[in-house]
Amino acid sequence: MRTVDLIRRKRDAEELAPEELQQLIDGYTRGDIPDYQMAAFLMAVFYSGMTDREVSAMTESMMNSGSIVDLSSIPGIKVDKHSTGGVGDKTSLIASPIAAASGVVVPMISGRALGHTGGTLDKLESIPGFRTDLSIDEFRSLLAEHKLAFIGQTEEIAPADGKLYALRDVTATVESIPLIASSIMSKKLAVSLDALVLDVKVGSGAFMKKQVDARRLAQMMVGIGRRLDKRVQALITDMNQPLGYAIGNALEVMEVSQTLQNVGPSDLTRISLELAARMIYLGKITKTLDEARETAQAKLLDGSGYRKLKDVIQAQGGDPRVLDRFELLPNATGAQEITTSRGGYVSGIDAESIGQASAMIGAGRNTKEDTIDPAVGVILEVKVGQKIDPGSILCRIYYTSEEHLEEAAELVEDAFRISQQPVEERDLILEVVS
């Protein structure tokens, strides 16, 4: 069938057959189908959506557009973890060492910061010497030795997704649930995993602003996994304020270290432990989820998660001493306090604004070509629910250049909502989809 007829049928909300979606994805990957036809198709998907059968077929075609990273030579059950992206979200660096320390093999294929959300690779690269550009063979041998290794997406892994993502970015077709689901799952499943734990963020700081959308995304990804014989569980977690206190690459590594030593923020600790427990459970280390929760807790308390991360940092060329001596990490040259003139209760901290402000002073990227300043960011001094007096410090902005600082400070200041009434605590983990 001609490409234009496939576009027309999707436009008219018809279901395309698996082989028709494969024809589209393969043709686009090879360059036979031009960007303009794919752009029209993506916009049609934005409006018409996709059935579960369609999204699974598209994911499979995207997954098979490159080579599959075969990990069958490594003993043990392989479980990856993925977050849809949030502000201050450093759970990957906490949950994955705890899971690996418990016996799960954790092949982490991680992403980079874009827009107001951070990326695990950028956080790791704030550690002097840390290399994320491993070859697949190096990745495999580190995984065999340490049960945990971090790598970025290579050109061989799901190249169709790389090409599609770049096109979506410039055609206003990023925010489509089936397109997000197929993008995430095609990359993840291009590695021979056994299971996957997803953290679907919802709230002002996340791609998904509404819980109903987050649920649909989670259900779609779990369904894709099921059809491809992978066990997938998804947590839907709140991103209406940044996670933890630190936002910014080196600042977040410091908070990771504190959390793995059990002196981290309670929200970050809670979500990281639950994610680790799900990884341990899906990795069949324990028989029940409750046992997996106990195991995760124990590996946090006995410091084995912390030591695991240290080992992996060393194995990937980084300086492991950074976890104890924060002065070895890139440090900001200036700090600006943001204070409040009013007393009351913190009722909201707009995560998107905090993320944008951090990106503005160099912690993130507005375009893929931007370089990151690992030292800069924001450290919150208060969290939602906390009582504050007039003159209290709300947060500190850490910077290395005063460019955009004033603009960022205004954005940060406006991010805080203060109410006269005490604020009810919100649930952190809103739902589990499995």
Place this chain on the structure above:
Amino acid sequence: MRTVDLIRRKRDAEELAPEELQQLIDGYTRGDIPDYQMAAFLMAVFYSGMTDREVSAMTESMMNSGSIVDLSSIPGIKVDKHSTGGVGDKTSLIASPIAAASGVVVPMISGRALGHTGGTLDKLESIPGFRTDLSIDEFRSLLAEHKLAFIGQTEEIAPADGKLYALRDVTATVESIPLIASSIMSKKLAVSLDALVLDVKVGSGAFMKKQVDARRLAQMMVGIGRRLDKRVQALITDMNQPLGYAIGNALEVMEVSQTLQNVGPSDLTRISLELAARMIYLGKITKTLDEARETAQAKLLDGSGYRKLKDVIQAQGGDPRVLDRFELLPNATGAQEITTSRGGYVSGIDAESIGQASAMIGAGRNTKEDTIDPAVGVILEVKVGQKIDPGSILCRIYYTSEEHLEEAAELVEDAFRISQQPVEERDLILEVVS
């Protein structure tokens, strides 16, 4: 504003400002905005539609993307006529000579056949010697002398439309009312017209299958004209069976000649006269529409419409004798009769199927690169409402090659619906929008 933000806002059904639409059209015409962004925008318009203000602004930008054909040196009021395209629709070749013979200046910028619908230029080019590739200066001087001349769209006229149309064709975004309206009106108004009469076809043989869509298209085009200070009237006419009896280029020229001699089919005569009357009225030749109808009728009966077409054929290099001696036109080498095995009343003749069958044997184009065989086509022997006996001839297919003939014959045969009950006559002119 960045192009991706304009796409996003249209995607979310926001109204774009005139200068934003101009930025899009200008950027696309210059090549600064790539095809893939425009494709996503067009699909967003397909779903989100456009307000009247948007469609007018976009039309104006498209109209101004090339040079405006200035006809101010030619005395008289300039009125063009446009049909949205149908099967057997040769009204332009009848209404425009009648209007010109009545004193209206008629600068006909005509199109070519595409898909199952015919094009005026192809019909004219079936006349040996007829040239449609006039320069703008030749066009102007022929218009001054004869008040009527035919030309194709040149690259200087609304180049944005040419580029957009080619893109819509391959991205399944042809069938969008605001995109159709802006495409037609930008081309027409790139000539300094005073008024325009539109024939919006509705039914199986037309782009618009439903009257409500045809009405919306007509209203949109009339509105665009009003905002640009042009008087525009639109007839909504039935295309549930071919117009007249002849379908195919030379065959239609023959029927034009008969109709201009007042021995043509009644449906074709009726619509052509009404279109001519509207042109005469908007051309201010008469004070009232009824007087204009009388004038049109008179110019048909006294043969001055017929003589006008003959003069113009001669002026554009064609052999005017073809209007009397049909053997001077390209002639088919074979004819196949399609008969019916059942008697009854003809209750429907699917115009799209007849158009497709004609195109299949060479009368039309499936791609812009196809060449036309001017001799071939279909001549109906019956029209809707007619009583027929078993064995009656329904139509004849005129061909020059047997390639695709059998396929075309099947399509033609299936196009006829025969009922046992007499059929109510349908209105030909369904609505007037002005």
